[in-house]
Amino acid sequence: MTTRNKEQLGNFGAGDYWRMLRARGIRLPIQYFFQTHLFDLVRGTDTHTWLPRDRYIDPPAGEDHGGYYMCSLTNIVRKAFRVTERWDGGNFKKRVFVDVGSGKGKVVFAWKECLEKSGISQQTIGLEYYGPLVRVAKANQRKLGIEDLDLFREADAASFDYRALGDQFLLYMYNPFDDSILSAVLDQLDGLDVIVVHTYLDHQECMSAAGFEVFHRSGGWYPGSRMTIYHRGVVPPKRDKTQGSITTSQSVAARPDGVKDSPSKTA
Numbered sequence: 001m002t003t004r005n006k007e008q009l010g011n012f013g014a015g016d017y018w019r020m021l022r023a024r025g026i027r028l029p030i031q032y033f034f035q036t037h038l039f040d041l042v043r044g045t046d047t048h049t050w051l052p053r054d055r056y057i058d059p060p061a062g063e064d065h066g067g068y069y070m071c072s073l074t075n076i077v078r079k080a081f082r083v084t085e086r087w088d089g090g091n092f093k094k095r096v097f098v099d100v101g102s103g104k105g106k107v108v109f110a111w112k113e114c115l116e117k118s119g120i121s122q123q124t125i126g127l128e129y130y131g132p133l134v135r136v137a138k139a140n141q142r143k144l145g146i147e148d149l150d151l152f153r154e155a156d157a158a159s160f161d162y163r164a165l166g167d168q169f170l171l172y173m174y175n176p177f178d179d180s181i182l183s184a185v186l187d188q189l190d191g192l193d194v195i196v197v198h199t200y201l202d203h204q205e206c207m208s209a210a211g212f213e214v215f216h217r218s219g220g221w222y223p224g225s226r227m228t229i230y231h232r233g234v235v236p237p238k239r240d241k242t243q244g245s246i247t248t249s250q251s252v253a254a255r256p257d258g259v260k261d262s263p264s265k266t267a
């Protein structure tokens, strides 16, 4: 990869840690190291370096509605796995997992590791509309020795044919786009059984308008560690009558079997 290409896809150095320290105190660089940088150091991948939108060359159509590349925190991906797997029970493996706006592939890799550790097999893909990021994700995939030609797809999430993959989905979104694109994605999934994990923003209004209900919410000092998980089912999940209605201000899990999830701690 040439220096110019590296520049285009983001670069990172000690100065970035210094900037984080000055901006937010010691907590930010420590979290950055343990929850993003370390993931790459251990695996030899390239996922942690961000890519601001002004460095997208020939940006894809619709980029004015989209966010830039920044990877998820490792502990948040693992938490999303734990919460959804526990809530969904035996149905979990039937869902197709889609990281919507998969960037350099970190969520897909971390999710696959969780699946492997739990002995669960689940179809997993990443969708990303910016070609250079898809190529980095595929290079990371090769480094990890994962053989799956369809793991990363270069596609716009708003027009992707989800139905060709199945009728039950688990979508993970770390702030890929605004409500106008989110609504288009949810429309594509109309009539299907869908869990959506949002980290960063909760998109509450848009999700409620599309008929989704919150079943988990957890916060944190860092926006990327805030998580809200929604479900919209063909058949609504059974509720434990003693549980009351699902609120948006606390972590409440209405599992299909009615068992209550424990309130989450801050990530």
Ligand SMILES: C[S@@+](CC[C@H](N)C(=O)[O-])C[C@H]1O[C@@H](n2cnc3c(N)ncnc32)[C@H](O)[C@@H]1O
Binding pocket: 062, 065, 066, 067, 068, 069, 070, 071, 072, 099, 100, 101, 102, 103, 104, 105, 106, 107, 127, 128, 129, 130, 133, 155, 156, 157, 158, 173, 174, 175, 176, 177, 181
């Ligand atoms: C904040 S990053 C998240 C990356 C990855 N999901 C993670 O959590 O590590 C958001 C990503 O969404 C991508 N994106 C934005 N709009 C999109 C769209 N309409 N279709 C597909 N990808 C999109 C951006 O290019 C960027 O890589």
